[in-house]
Amino acid sequence: MSENNIKNISSLPTPCYVIDEKALIGNLEKLRYVEQKTGCHVLLAQKAFSAYHVYPLISEYISGTTSSGIFEARLAHEEMGNKQIHVYAPAFKDDDMDELLKICGHIVFNSFSQWKHFRKKALAHKNVEFGLRVNPEYSEIETDIYNPCFTNSRLGITLENFEENELEGISGLHFHTMCEQNSDTLERTLKAVEEKFGKYLYNMKWLNFGGGHHITRPDYDIEKLISCINYMQEKYDLDIYIEPGEAVALNAGYLAASVLDIIKNNMNIAILDTSAACHMPDVLEMPYRPFIIGSDKPDILPYTYRLGAPTCLAGDIIGDYSFPAPLNIGDKLIFTDMAIYSMVKNNTFNGMPLPDIYLLKTDGTTKLLKKFGYSDFKCRL
Ligand SMILES: *Cc1c(COP(=O)(O)O)cnc(C)c1O
Numbered sequence: 001m002s003e004n005n006i007k008n009i010s011s012l013p014t015p016c017y018v019i020d021e022k023a024l025i026g027n028l029e030k031l032r033y034v035e036q037k038t039g040c041h042v043l044l045a046q047k048a049f050s051a052y053h054v055y056p057l058i059s060e061y062i063s064g065t066t067s068s069g070i071f072e073a074r075l076a077h078e079e080m081g082n083k084q085i086h087v088y089a090p091a092f093k094d095d096d097m098d099e100l101l102k103i104c105g106h107i108v109f110n111s112f113s114q115w116k117h118f119r120k121k122a123l124a125h126k127n128v129e130f131g132l133r134v135n136p137e138y139s140e141i142e143t144d145i146y147n148p149c150f151t152n153s154r155l156g157i158t159l160e161n162f163e164e165n166e167l168e169g170i171s172g173l174h175f176h177t178m179c180e181q182n183s184d185t186l187e188r189t190l191k192a193v194e195e196k197f198g199k200y201l202y203n204m205k206w207l208n209f210g211g212g213h214h215i216t217r218p219d220y221d222i223e224k225l226i227s228c229i230n231y232m233q234e235k236y237d238l239d240i241y242i243e244p245g246e247a248v249a250l251n252a253g254y255l256a257a258s259v260l261d262i263i264k265n266n267m268n269i270a271i272l273d274t275s276a277a278c279h280m281p282d283v284l285e286m287p288y289r290p291f292i293i294g295s296d297k298p299d300i301l302p303y304t305y306r307l308g309a310p311t312c313l314a315g316d317i318i319g320d321y322s323f324p325a326p327l328n329i330g331d332k333l334i335f336t337d338m339a340i341y342s343m344v345k346n347n348t349f350n351g352m353p354l355p356d357i358y359l360l361k362t363d364g365t366t367k368l369l370k371k372f373g374y375s376d377f378k379c380r381l
Helices: 003-010 021-038 052-059 070-079 094-103 112-123 183-201 222-236 374-378
Strands: 016-020 041-045 064-067 084-088 106-109 129-133 170-174 206-208 239-242 253-265 267-272 303-308 317-323 332-336 356-360 366-370
Touching: 003 253, 003 332, 003 356, 016 021, 021 041, 021 052, 021 222, 021 356, 041 084, 052 070, 052 356, 064 070, 070 084, 070 094, 094 112, 106 112, 106 170, 112 129, 129 206, 170 183, 183 222, 222 239
Parallel strands: 016 356, 041 064, 041 239, 064 084, 084 106, 106 129, 129 170, 170 206, 206 239, 267 303
Antiparallel strands: 016 253, 253 267, 253 332, 303 317, 356 366
């Protein structure tokens, strides 16, 4: 990031998230390239990133959104209205189906029992298409909590449970078995999908490849993705959808924090005004180590600190980092890649304030998108 951008972000009140418009556009250009090269449709998986203030920008580049339920679908309808809205959930509630049928163009069911339960009502809506999520029982994800094909998974229909006589009214299949992976994984996954469900694909109108495609990562092989899409399109005469979440806003946001205190217990410890548990929960859940601009791994640069939150949770530690100079109270730290799975997952545990949300515009200036305060804590309790 440029010195000027670092300066601008460092002048904002902390903690705050900053969405990097230029980086977001860079990602969207790559996704649009995939659409243009193949005719496929790219959908933002809102689960990863729902900062609707930039939905108008996103809608200039890709075909629409996908949702995990009524609230995300409604958000897409309100904020990205004239684009495609897809929805999938492990189970839908009766109360939500009427509205979903009004606002979604594609509804994907997780089981034949859900499909049969809603089928009559569904088929009265001629302009909505219905699909089923399948579980090809093939995944290269090593972290179980992110593996939809893990033993006894509830996500998707296995071949053994596929009721081929109940397909009338179903126009597509959906699979989602990847996480932060490259297109070689997709290629191998498609083999498994074809082996198990290929014979049904000839009668389908579309196939949704799910998310987990790390398309905007520098080493991602986009040309291989394109050939995978073309291959499936041509072999089965299908429309292809992909629904990346991460890839849309990968490396397109920051979390800025301030140093509140520096203490010692065998090592130097800095208390920040941000919390792993509240503001970047994947750091603890995944777990992973976020990058901080100007820092390195512990003991690489001369001054090493453990960075901790101002909550009372003992394990609310972001990690150990080294810096070229001693940290001082009031210093600003900028965590990178904080657009995805951050704002959508944050919480006010322990009375922590939610970080405000800013946009870093392409001209380098910042704009406040959303301010939070005490009422956002109180109103949820
Ligand atoms: C989470 C999810 C996505 C998006 O996954 P990313 O890893 O963020 O790309 C897409 N589709 C479904 C069904 C999901 O559950």
